[in-house]
Structures are given as C-alpha cells and as structure tokens.
Amino acid sequence: MLTSQFLLLGAILFCIGVYGVIARKNAVLVLMSIELILNSVNINLLAFALRNGSADGHTFALYIIAVAAAEVGVGLAMVLLIYRNRRSIGLDELSEMRG
Amino acid sequence: MFAASEVLSPLRDGWFLQNAWLAPVIPTIGFALIILFGKRLPKKGSEVGVLSMLASLVLASGAAWQWIQRVGGAGEEQFVSPVIRTWTWWQSGGMEFTIGQHVDGLTVVVLFVVAFISTLVQVYSLEYLRGDRRYTHFFAALTLFSAGMLAMVIAEDMILFLLGWEIMGLCSFMLIGHWWEDGANSRAALKAFFTVRTGDVGLLVGISILFFAANEWTTTNLGLSGFSIRGLSAWALSGEPNSTVILVAAVALFIAAIGKSGQFPLHTWLPDAMAGPTPVSSLLHSSTMVVAGVFLVARLYPVFFTGLDILGPSSNIIMIIAAITIVIAAALAFVQTDIKRVLAYSTVSQLGYMMLGLGAGAWLPAVFHIFTHAFFKACLFLSAGSISHSASHHSFDMKKDMGGLRKHMPITFAAWTVSTLALCGVFPFSGFFSKDEIIDNVGGNGYTFFMVVGLGGAFLTAAYMTRATYLTFFGEPRGASAGEHGESSHGTHSAHDGHDAHDAHAVHDSHDAHDSHDAHAGPHESGILITAPLAILAALAIFSGLFNATPFGESWEYMKKWTEPRAAVVVESYPGGPGEAFVVPAAESGYGESPCGKETPKDGVCYAPQLNHAKFKWSKALLSLAIVFAGIAISWVLSAALYGRRDPRLVGLTQRNAVARSGYQLLINKYYLDHLYERGVVSAIVGPLARGAYWFNQQVLDGILHGVARVSRAVAQVVYRDIDQRLVDGAVNASADVTKAAGTTVQPIQSGRVGHYGALLFATAAVAALVFVILNT
Numbered sequence A: 001m002l003t004s005q006f007l008l009l010g011a012i013l014f015c016i017g018v019y020g021v022i023a024r025k026n027a028v029l030v031l032m033s034i035e036l037i038l039n040s041v042n043i044n045l046l047a048f049a050l051r052n053g054s055a056d057g058h059t060f061a062l063y064i065i066a067v068a069a070a071e072v073g074v075g076l077a078m079v080l081l082i083y084r085n086r087r088s089i090g091l092d093e094l095s096e097m098r099g
Numbered sequence B: 001m002f003a004a005s006e007v008l009s010p011l012r013d014g015w016f017l018q019n020a021w022l023a024p025v026i027p028t029i030g031f032a033l034i035i036l037f038g039k040r041l042p043k044k045g046s047e048v049g050v051l052s053m054l055a056s057l058v059l060a061s062g063a064a065w066q067w068i069q070r071v072g073g074a075g076e077e078q079f080v081s082p083v084i085r086t087w088t089w090w091q092s093g094g095m096e097f098t099i100g101q102h103v104d105g106l107t108v109v110v111l112f113v114v115a116f117i118s119t120l121v122q123v124y125s126l127e128y129l130r131g132d133r134r135y136t137h138f139f140a141a142l143t144l145f146s147a148g149m150l151a152m153v154i155a156e157d158m159i160l161f162l163l164g165w166e167i168m169g170l171c172s173f174m175l176i177g178h179w180w181e182d183g184a185n186s187r188a189a190l191k192a193f194f195t196v197r198t199g200d201v202g203l204l205v206g207i208s209i210l211f212f213a214a215n216e217w218t219t220t221n222l223g224l225s226g227f228s229i230r231g232l233s234a235w236a237l238s239g240e241p242n243s244t245v246i247l248v249a250a251v252a253l254f255i256a257a258i259g260k261s262g263q264f265p266l267h268t269w270l271p272d273a274m275a276g277p278t279p280v281s282s283l284l285h286s287s288t289m290v291v292a293g294v295f296l297v298a299r300l301y302p303v304f305f306t307g308l309d310i311l312g313p314s315s316n317i318i319m320i321i322a323a324i325t326i327v328i329a330a331a332l333a334f335v336q337t338d339i340k341r342v343l344a345y346s347t348v349s350q351l352g353y354m355m356l357g358l359g360a361g362a363w364l365p366a367v368f369h370i371f372t373h374a375f376f377k378a379c380l381f382l383s384a385g386s387i388s389h390s391a392s393h394h395s396f397d398m399k400k401d402m403g404g405l406r407k408h409m410p411i412t413f414a415a416w417t418v419s420t421l422a423l424c425g426v427f428p429f430s431g432f433f434s435k436d437e438i439i440d441n442v443g444g445n446g447y448t449f450f451m452v453v454g455l456g457g458a459f460l461t462a463a464y465m466t467r468a469t470y471l472t473f474f475g476e477p478r479g480a481s482a483g484e485h486g487e488s489s490h491g492t493h494s495a496h497d498g499h500d501a502h503d504a505h506a507v508h509d510s511h512d513a514h515d516s517h518d519a520h521a522g523p524h525e526s527g528i529l530i531t532a533p534l535a536i537l538a539a540l541a542i543f544s545g546l547f548n549a550t551p552f553g554e555s556w557e558y559m560k561k562w563t564e565p566r567a568a569v570v571v572e573s574y575p576g577g578p579g580e581a582f583v584v585p586a587a588e589s590g591y592g593e594s595p596c597g598k599e600t601p602k603d604g605v606c607y608a609p610q611l612n613h614a615k616f617k618w619s620k621a622l623l624s625l626a627i628v629f630a631g632i633a634i635s636w637v638l639s640a641a642l643y644g645r646r647d648p649r650l651v652g653l654t655q656r657n658a659v660a661r662s663g664y665q666l667l668i669n670k671y672y673l674d675h676l677y678e679r680g681v682v683s684a685i686v687g688p689l690a691r692g693a694y695w696f697n698q699q700v701l702d703g704i705l706h707g708v709a710r711v712s713r714a715v716a717q718v719v720y721r722d723i724d725q726r727l728v729d730g731a732v733n734a735s736a737d738v739t740k741a742a743g744t745t746v747q748p749i750q751s752g753r754v755g756h757y758g759a760l761l762f763a764t765a766a767v768a769a770l771v772f773v774i775l776n777t
Helices: A002-023 A027-052 A056-086 B022-040 B046-073 B105-128 B135-154 B158-176 B183-222 B229-236 B243-260 B269-275 B278-287 B289-299 B301-307 B317-335 B339-359 B363-390 B410-424 B430-444 B448-473 B487-499 B512-519 B528-547 B558-563 B618-644 B658-668 B670-749 B754-776
Strands: B083-092 B095-103 B569-571 B582-584
Touching (some): A002 B754, A027 A056, B022 B046, B022 B135, B046 B105, B046 B135, B046 B558, B105 B135, B105 B363, B105 B528, B105 B558, B135 B278, B135 B289, B158 B183, B158 B229, B158 B243, B158 B269, B158 B278, B158 B289, B183 B229, B183 B243, B229 B301, B243 B317, B278 B289, B278 B339, B289 B301, B289 B363, B317 B339, B317 B448, B317 B658, B339 B430, B339 B448, B363 B528, B363 B558, B410 B430, B410 B448, B410 B528, B430 B448, B430 B528, B430 B618, B448 B618, B658 B670
Antiparallel strands (some): B083 B095, B569 B582
C-alpha cells in the first residue's frame, strides 16, 4: 500500500542523512544532512497522518519545519563564526573538545 | 422582488478559456529548463525564456479574445460567470485543497498585460544584459517571476494566490540583488524582501480569517471551499458575515497590499529596489509585480466593499492611505537626481491613484489604470535604461550625466515624451482616460476632498516629470553624456553617500560586461532590440486609452463592457454548484438598481457589488487638463531657469531660505521614515529585549543562585567538619583511583570530532530501537 512506500522513502532519506552526518567533513553539508533526517521524519508523520485520516501528523510536520528553520539558522550562524575565526569549515579540524 | 427568472442564453466557451491555466505552467517549465540546461544552450537559456513568454502571450491573447466573445454573447444584464476549473491539490485531515483557474474579465486583462510586458522586457534584456556574468540566472529568475505573477492572477483560490504572491517576492529579491557584489545592491534586496514580508503577514492572517469565517457558508451554499475567490465574493455580499470579522480581514489583506504595492508607510523599499537591472525595474517594480497589491484589492473587491464600507458616507482606510501616498511620493520625486528613482516615486504615486479609485468605489477606472500605467511606465523605465546603456555610461544621475540627449537619441526621446504625456494625463494619451476617470469617479461618489487630492497629485506629476524630462533631454550635455567617462560615474556614488549612508544607491549599473562600451565615444541611439520594445510600448502609451474612452461616448467603453463584473443576482443550482448558472436580471427598471452590495440578496447570490459611474463632463476634464498644463508650464519655466540659465535667484535657494531648506532636508531624508524603521522600530525591539534579558539574568536567576549558594554553604560547613574529613575522604580517595583508571580507558571516545559523536549517537539510537522492537514483540 501507499503508506509503506512513503515509509520506505523516509527510511532511505534517513539513511542518506545519517551517512552525511557521519561521513561528511564539511559543516554545511552536515547541516544539510540533518535537514534530510528531519524531513524523513516529516514524511513518516505525514504517511501515518494519511493512513489515520487525521491532521495531527500535519501539525507536527509543520512544527518540525519551524524548528528545523530555527535550527538551521543557528547552525549557519555558528558555521559562519567558525569560518571567520578559522578560515575553514572542515569539521575534522575542530577538535578542541578532545578529552 | 424579482420577476420570473428567465433562462438566459448559455455562455460561450473555448479552448483558450478552458486552458488558460497553461499560461503560468509554461514559464514554470521554462524556468526549470533554463536552470537545468540554460548554460549549455547556444543563447545561454535566454531563448527558452523568450519563447515561454511568447507562448504565454499567445494563450493570454486567445483567452482575452474568447472572453470578449463570451461577454458579447451574453445578455445585457447577465452575469458572465468566470471559467473555473479545479483539481485536487492535496488532502489533509478530511479537508481538500484545490488548485485551479478562475478566468474572468479582470484575470484576462492582467494576464494579457503581464505576458505582454514580460515578453517585451525579455527581448529588451537580450541586448541590455548581453555578456552579463549571471545572464542565465537572470533569465531564469525573470521567467519564474512571470510564472508566479500569472499563477497569482489566474488563481482560483487564495492558496494558489499566496503561492504566486510569494514566488514574486522571492524573484524580486533575487533580481534586485542581481549584482550583489556591490553591498548596496544586496542591502536593497534585503530591504525590499523584509519590508514586503512585513506586509505579507497581513495576507496570511487575512486568508486565515476569511477561511474560518466563510468556509461553512460557502460549503453549504455553493459547494466551494472557504479559500475560493468566487465563494468569498459571494459570502462577502450575502449579508451573512459579521461586520467586525470582515473588517479585520479586509484590513489585514490591505496591509499586505500596502507592502506589495508600495503604499505609505511601507513604500520605502520600492525606490531602493531600483538597484536591480533596469529591465527588472521596468517589469517588476513599475508595471506588474507592484500592482499585485492593487490586484488583490480588485480581486477580492466584495470583501473590501463590505468590510470597509466602500461607498459609505465616511472615508475609509484605503482612500486615506492612497491619498497620503499620492502626495508624499510625488513630493519626493522632486528632489531625486537619479532618473530611475524619479520614476520609482512616480510609480508609488500612481499606485496610490489605483488604490484611491478602489477605495472610492471606482473599480473599473482603477483596473483600467493598471492596464494603461503598465504600458507607459514600462516604456519610461526602458527609456531610462536605454539612456544609461547607450549615452550616459551606466549612470542614472540626471544632473551629472545627462542633458541634451534629444538630438542623439531621437527614438528614446520620442518614446519618453509620449509616455510622459500619458503619465501626466494629457488628453489624447492613455493616462488621461484612466487617471481622469479615477479622479472623476472619486468626486462623483461624493468624496470631494479626495478628488482635490487627486487633482493636486496630477499637478505634481506633471511638474516632476517635466523637471526630469528637462534635465535628461534638454540643456547642455553634462558628465558622461558629454563624453567624460569613468570618473564622473564614481562621482555620483560619493555624492549619494553624502545624503544617506544607508541609502542603496541605484545610481549605477556596474556590470563589468559593458566595459567594451568605452570604445564608443559619445552618446548614440540604442540597438534594435532596445528600440523595438520602446516603440511598441510608446504606441500603446498613446492608443491603449481608447479601450475605455469614456469621453467619446458609451460605445467606446469596451473595458467596462468586457471587464466589469455585472452586479446581478445569480441563482446557482444549489447545492452542487456551480453548475450552469442562470440569472435573475438585476432589476426590471434598468441598470443601477441591483441590490448587490446594498442589501441582502434574496433567492440568489451576488458576485460583484453594484457600483456607480460618474457622468463624463468636458468641463471637469478641461479643469484637470488645465491643472496638468499649469504643472508642466510652471515646472518648465522653473527648470529652465534653475538648470538651464542657472538663475541666481533660484540656485542655492535650498541653502539660503530656511523654509526651503527644511523642506528639502525633509524630502532628501524621505520624511525620516528609514531612520524611524532602523533606529526606532528595530532598536526599540532589540534594545529592551536585550536589557530585559540582562535584568532577568542579573536579578532573578542570579538571586536564586545566590540564595541557594548561601544555604548550601551553611550546610556545607557542618558537613565538612563532621562527615567529610573523617568518613568520606577515605572512600573518595579510593573511588578517585577507580575513576581515573576508567577515565583513561574511555578517553579516546572523546575525540572532539563531531562525526564520531554523531556515529555514537546513531549507534545508540539504533541499539535502543532494536531493544524497543524486541520488547514490543
């Protein structure tokens, strides 16, 4: 049925996002991967909302979109500041917090 | 009260009317093609843009022609129902959102204007932006803009309307900041975007209010959703709506129109938007996008009509805002040295006329003014672009770099003059027929004060356009147009910086591609791709007024016949509607007695309010013509004295005379509105917020912390002496050794690398999910 295809799409997007977060060195690409993860969650919510015929899932999806916008705003600001200070946004060079 | 409902002749239909929705779809596809493949195409994607606009123009013209047939086949008092087609867009929680087309007279007019001007401007841009470094992206954005505007115009419901509206806002941002390497341009783009967004909140709020107020009524009575424009129009005139609700909705929507159409007090973005390339100014910021706000009011006119009590005894917010806009914008145009800024303020002022017309119940003249204004204002902007392209070395400064150009650029001069006369409202030109009708009808509906404001605005318009014409085309050539290249255009920059540091100076089209022009010496006429659109638009600036030439009698009022929705009571086939509607004639005794907008219609619904039309009198027209000619004459004499002969009594008057100086300062600083917004509004929000947060931090949070600290300290004293020293220390030392050993073991995990942390996080989540699944099965 249609729902399972949506869920499959969500799962694929989620995996791509996780891969991006773990494997990418570029901070902007990592932020984009996080967006992918969030959107895969959105797709799941919408798929279930469709199956249950309720608008709750849509509401949550909108909520997540708003949160994601705020998150990416903060994230990009941080990336910008890091770039200004270090002239690079390579994440593997940021290891001051090493234990 | 109605006579037996006679069944009227069925309305004609046609392929173009049924498929008008293709008009926005084709440019959308064109946009995708340009973005994806544009750079690989032989003409860098511009051919796709021009062809898609041509296709839209054909569709729009076909739809217009078939609409005329449809109206012609209908009875005298028959309501010509719009051609509506809808498709389900998406469903959510039992609600169905549709997408579709709503083609009626207003749609057809604006559709044609947008497609027509877009086509000409794209042709013009082929030459004007040749060799630009973002040539492909320019055409992509221009095409997407047209798609957005056409979608908004054709929208069946407010959702699609909002979509088109926002696409236009985005494209406006991209195109104003086309040369973003210059900081001023990107600042202007941001300013335009944020100012318009401020108004856009009103659109969202208004649409939501209307939906929740109207949905039940429209669903039961018409079978339409509360977003549908047709449903909202009928609802607003049904006598059903609560007057407060519809008032709030109308005001919220009008705020959106203020933002988009550059009405006071949100007009400040429009002059700065001139930082974009001239074709953009011509298309977006004069003739099409900025009329979106006016279009919104015209489209949902019944909502405004009922909500704001248009035609009521007192003046309403639309008229007041419009009257302020007409006067202040026209006054600002006098102190500009940048030719495009003069035109920008002129646009703001003319949009004020359209709003004034709508606010005073002169729907048709306002819509007709959208039509004529689009042609002559686009022509004026393209003329300004032609001058900067070929004569003044990319400067737009009239005082420094222009003058005496009429001999060198005869075609541009002719186009400019014709359009200026049309803008001023001189008799045989198009502006006369629309602007004079607005002023006439405002007076005819009993708003004498606003009619006087309109006449005063006409005087100011004539005067500032004469000043601009004199500075540009007459007198001696100055600066770049006299052959001084290079340093003069830098001079304009610093001159403007002196006025206002925040000012985005639109003085200078600094695209590198035109360095080749240094080879040309002196001003010359532009190429055929620039002059041909100019000539076409100039011809329309002369003749487009004849589409509704009220002075020549009723048989010339084509626009009225074709566009104005008839205020008839329509009996829909309840409740499945909208089936083949048939109509109860408005009144047996003739035109002007329809109950629509005056009382609650019985046995049917109204889609348009009954409006009055002022009777044309030559005596009134002669008065306004006399005012216009007085404006031209006075301004000409003063300009010739001030700029031509450098008359010592006038030169430097703004420095010597205190009154003139303060007035000049007020205008140069644009009534200090930008200061108000930046220092007043922004800092008023940011400052107290920061101070409040600081106070909360210092007093409340720290207070709690200090209290907690004092108590803990007292307790600690006791604990320290008795328990800690003796009992615990031994245990602690032992556990410290254990911890240290453990820490050394786990230390490598704290690599400081985000990727490792992410991997750990997801691995943990995966394990947790696995446990969860196992536990649940």
